[in-house]
Amino acid sequence: MPRVKEFDPEEALDRALDLFWRRGYEGASLRDLIEHMEISRQSLYDTFGDKRSLFLKVLARYEELAVGGMLDTLTRTGWSRPIERPLTALVAIRGFFELFLAEVVLDRERGSCLMANTAIEVGPADPEIQGVVKAYFLRVEEALHAALARAGEAGELRAGQEPRALARHLVNTLYGLGIMSRAGASRAALRQMLDVGLSVLA
Amino acid sequence: MPRVKEFDPEEALDRALDLFWRRGYEGASLRDLIEHMEISRQSLYDTFGDKRSLFLKVLARYEELAVGGMLDTLTRTGWSRPIERPLTALVAIRGFFELFLAEVVLDRERGSCLMANTAIEVGPADPEIQGVVKAYFLRVEEALHAALARAGEAGELRAGQEPRALARHLVNTLYGLGIMSRAGASRAALRQMLDVGLSVLA
DNA sequence: ATTTTTCTTGACCGACCGGTCTGGTACCAC
DNA sequence: GTGGTACCAGACCGGTCGGTCAAGAAAAAT
Numbered sequence: 001m002p003r004v005k006e007f008d009p010e011e012a013l014d015r016a017l018d019l020f021w022r023r024g025y026e027g028a029s030l031r032d033l034i035e036h037m038e039i040s041r042q043s044l045y046d047t048f049g050d051k052r053s054l055f056l057k058v059l060a061r062y063e064e065l066a067v068g069g070m071l072d073t074l075t076r077t078g079w080s081r082p083i084e085r086p087l088t089a090l091v092a093i094r095g096f097f098e099l100f101l102a103e104v105v106l107d108r109e110r111g112s113c114l115m116a117n118t119a120i121e122v123g124p125a126d127p128e129i130q131g132v133v134k135a136y137f138l139r140v141e142e143a144l145h146a147a148l149a150r151a152g153e154a155g156e157l158r159a160g161q162e163p164r165a166l167a168r169h170l171v172n173t174l175y176g177l178g179i180m181s182r183a184g185a186s187r188a189a190l191r192q193m194l195d196v197g198l199s200v201l202a
Numbered sequence: 203m204p205r206v207k208e209f210d211p212e213e214a215l216d217r218a219l220d221l222f223w224r225r226g227y228e229g230a231s232l233r234d235l236i237e238h239m240e241i242s243r244q245s246l247y248d249t250f251g252d253k254r255s256l257f258l259k260v261l262a263r264y265e266e267l268a269v270g271g272m273l274d275t276l277t278r279t280g281w282s283r284p285i286e287r288p289l290t291a292l293v294a295i296r297g298f299f300e301l302f303l304a305e306v307v308l309d310r311e312r313g314s315c316l317m318a319n320t321a322i323e324v325g326p327a328d329p330e331i332q333g334v335v336k337a338y339f340l341r342v343e344e345a346l347h348a349a350l351a352r353a354g355e356a357g358e359l360r361a362g363q364e365p366r367a368l369a370r371h372l373v374n375t376l377y378g379l380g381i382m383s384r385a386g387a388s389r390a391a392l393r394q395m396l397d398v399g400l401s402v403l404a
Numbered sequence: 405a406t407t408t409t410t411c412t413t414g415a416c417c418g419a420c421c422g423g424t425c426t427g428g429t430a431c432c433a434c
Numbered sequence: 435g436t437g438g439t440a441c442c443a444g445a446c447c448g449g450t451c452g453g454t455c456a457a458g459a460a461a462a463a464t
Binding site: 231232233243244247252253 | 420421422423424425
Binding site: 023024026027108109115116117119120121123124125130131133134137162164165166168169171172173174175176177178179180182183184185189192193195196197199200 | 225226228229310311317318319321322323325326327332333335336339364366367368370371373374375376377378379380381382384385386387391394395397398399401402
């Protein structure tokens with residue numbers, strides 16, 4: 001008896017993600033959202049709840065997509081994927097950062113990372129959202145840590161280098177680039193930031 | 203004939219700075235500002251113009267204070283100040299970052315840097331404000347560059363290290379720490395980020 | 405054809421936004 | 435005193451915010 005849904009909730013969520021990314025939480029009004037998502041206001045509330053609930057769903061979706069892609073790139077090492085060329089862990093990490101830089105430069109408006117934007121915009125004002133952001137950064141750190149640990153076992157790291165400390169440094173470098181891009185730093189400047197930041201791995 | 207001003211405009215501006223720092227531009231409403239600045243609404247408009255004008259004045263004030271303090275710390279080198287102990291440029295840079303870290307950890311709510319917050323919140327939506335933020339980062343880069351150039355002349359840098367690239371890296375590290383702090387990173391994590399980030403200077 | 409659910413449209417709500425205006429008071433110079 | 439200025443308190447403005455509600459159209463199952 002029920003009529004089938006006429007829109008794809010996941011696609012609508014992705015559209016909301018895009019808008020929140022560009023404009024921030026406060027900056028994306030409900031009217032903007034329903035226009036961008038191509039959904040009626042009622043459908044939005046029926047499907048995703050209020051604005052904050054929608055935002056939390058968006059953050060979860062972003063984490064899923066971003067961490068997924070990240071792990072994809074970072075674990076492209078060894079012989080596990082017979083077709084692709086085998087990469088050392090360090091090369092995979094460098095490749096990951098190159099990808100990130102390319103994306104950041106390409107889409108200046110969104111500026112790096114929704115989570116970084118959210119960390120600053122809502123900040124300590126909303127403990128639950130801050131918790132989500134913090135957990136995300138820890139997952140990113142963990143992904144980098146795993147890659148660095150593999151690099152360490154393969155003897156690719158200099159003596160005395162702590163994978164944990166290196167991973168944290170890389171997280172810092174990564175999201176620093178986000179700010180600098182959003183602040184309008186030149187591509188050359190971002191390049192140098194990245195190169196020096198990664199030089200500790202050499 | 204005129205009645206004397208009963209409040210100190212500079213102090214009021216500093217109070218506005220504090221609130222914008224904590225809550226962001228949109229997050230600080232006029233009513234909040236009036237209360238925090240302890241000024242009547244009318245005085246605010248008479249003295250500072252509308253909200254955006256006030257914010258621009260606040261940004262200018264912040265730049266003056268922050269860059270001033272920065273140069274103070276970074277130029278505390280050589281024998282120019284007979285009383286204080288002479289510092290090498292590298293030690294001055296390290297000291298500067300230590301100060302920054304201490305401040306960031308102490309006041310989690312403001313989280314590092316008003317300019318970084320602004321870069322993300324208003325982002326590319328307001329070109330004029332973005333220009334102010336960009337100019338600020340360039341000034342910071344210049345201050346660090348000058349210190350690094352002095353270090354280079356004194357032979358404190360490794361061969362092949364570019365002061366310009368290093369300066370940009372340090373800017374990136376600096377404001378990365380801001381995000382991570384605002385995202386709730388532990389003090390230990392921030393410490394390691396800083397240590398590894400500065401290790402390129404060793 | 406009837407029923408049931410999902411959808412869209414658009415009116416509507418109270419609250420708050422940034423900004424303006426008015427009235428009254430405190431202070432100074434003359 | 436008188437006049438002029440700087441201040442304060444608070445009403446008020448149009449507009450937008452997030453959120454709710456009502457009515458009707460469309461589509462599937464029976």
